[in-house]
Amino acid sequence: MIAGEAEKDHLNDDLLVKKHLEQQGYVVTMGTEDDDASKAAGEDLILLSSTANPREIQGKYADSAIPVFTWNTVDYPDMKMTGPERHTDFETLDPVQDYARAFTMLYGYFPNVTNPIVSELAIPRSQMFGTTYLLPQAFGWAKPAPSANIVVNVEGEPTHAGVFTYEKGATMYSGFVAPSRRVGFYLQDATFRYLTDVHGEAETDSNLAQWWVGLKLFDASIRWALSPPVVPEPYNAAALKSRLAAAAKGKKLLFVRRLNTPEGEESDDHIAEHLKDLGFIVTEADQSQPDTMAIGQDVIVLSATNSKYKMSNKYRDAKIPILCLEGLMADTLKMANRHRYVDYGEHGEAKESEDPPEAYLEIVGSYHLMAAGLKPGYVKYIKEADVLKWAMPLPSATIIATLPNSFHERAIFGYEKGAAMADEYVAPARRTMLPVDNPAFDDLTEQGHALFDAVVLWTISEPAKQR
Known part of the structure; x- marks a missing residue:
């Protein structure tokens, strides 16, 4: 997990993410944006936190044969996951500067309930859902390449993906072919704590369970990134x-x-x-x-x-x-x-x-x-x-x-x-x-x-x- 240093005056949820993953049995090794890409050798998944400096990461992990799960929105272009233009190809929104728009991330839309990540959530139909935060928080969206699968779109814009994936072998930007699975996720520095979830009696209510799925979506996306990629039959x-x-x-x-x-x-x-x-x-x-x-x-x-x-x-x-x-x-x-x-x-x-x-x-x-x-x-x-x-x-x-x-x-x-x-x-x-x-x-x-x-x-x- 590549992350930046925690600062006293800037909240950071990296350790919460680490703890959450470790509670599920994952072995999480921390790294920084200054580390060489070779440090990921032997790992099964690379996580790129938004707290890591995207100008330092750049395209360091773009060629990695290890799957990458990233919520470092500004680094999407260097990872060949989006085009280069901020506000056109990707964007990060802050609830102070963009207060009204920050409300839109409280709700997302599943365009395809047959997507393997969404299917795991047992969503019965295409619907709105409380996907992310209990309160308006910072988030990132992306406009991925045609080969991407949009798991969640936001702001009422079909091409604004809050969560999106590339299968191994999919053509990303500039003709770059994904060497392994890639996942882009809407989180920002200190928003993991706001992912929606249900507990106790609410879990028995199917409507609530299908509505508060932010944390389940995160977990299901991690599992998809780690699962074996689709291997096509060779041309014959x-x-x-x-x-x-x-x-x-x-x-x-x-x-x-x-x-x-x-x-x-x-x-x-x-x-x-x-x-x-x-x-x-x-x-x-x-x-x-x-x-x-x-x-x-x-x-x-x-x-x-x-x-x-x-x-x-x-x-x-x-x-x-x-x-x-x-x-x-x-x-x-x-x-x-x-x-x-x-x-x-x-x-x-x-x-x-x-x-x-x-x-x-x-x-x-x-x-x-x-x-x-x-x-x-x-x-x-x-x-x-x-x-x-x-x-x-x-x-x-x-x-x-x-x-x-x-x-x-x-x-x-x-x-x-x-x-x-x-x-x-x-x-x-x-x-x-x-x-x-x-x-x-x-x-x-x-x-x-x-x-x-x-x-x-x-x-x-x-x-x-x-x-």
Whole structure:
């Protein structure tokens, strides 16, 4: 645990944190910001307290293969956990200087109850909760990279993360790949003592137990940081296809497309053939048919040939997984908000996009099944630059790939069943997005096909267990 020196006129909770962890059985070794990073050799977790001088720590532990749990908000940029701009990428708030805003940290929001940290708290639904302090106190927030998982957001701002994590292998800022798990937490120098908790008779009241969870959140985040990271299967397109075929065998798939039209017809035919070859029992439906077509099906795939203006809200409420190949339908499916060119858009669409055609994606969530085992960085997705769609999902989504040089334009992502989507809509089943514009399926590279198969596989797989 890297901490600064305690001062008489400046409260410091480092020893309280140390005592709390030791009571749980952890062996805590104290260090200072002046220590060499090699002092952490042999440890299982590095804690960076806000009392340590961030200008002295800098990026000393950024390359560490040991997991890092930090509440040193100002050091987030050097740790590659956020961008560099204070008040934009991260911020620390003081209850004296920022009294009104300090109240906002009394309450946080779980955007995704299926997150492993939140799931451990047994939160039954997306909700507000008394997450942090009994009184307004100093706190820090961050705007992490797309690959991060936001556990708690604050101030009514979905991207202001009070607690956030990076899995090992996730792409952080400036293309930096997390060498181990990372956790950012909202604590400041003397606020650990104010973390909410329940004791005695209150523990038997489920509502109170779910509301006062500040200390439980801290403990669960520590345990997540220490637990084994996700280890992805190495890239092997043939093996992936074989796994998908085993999972797809006998499953009923509804492929919704625009029938009896020349636009994208050949490409749609080939998508249907590919899905049938995998073992799906494929039913094809026109965009104009009622969404009762989904009754009895196991999964829905929505083609990019569909018009969102004719599809309207069809299939949005389906209690089976949906894979959408059309980014412009993100808002009607509650996968993104409603502002075109802000919450969703396209590259390369003539007369409709200011951005040029694109052939590449940037993998930022290489640790996830949907990344097909591909390494972080650019991957050629389609053979020739063409139209690629994107959307800006809510913080509860898992981001796999973005468009190059377009930080907020997410091309491949998914929502777990139970995650909060746009307008606080709760995903009734898994929801995934993958850009395959009208003719693009026939233009996919080998890696593009692998990504297609990987997204289909995750979409139809069993959702994460929820309490």
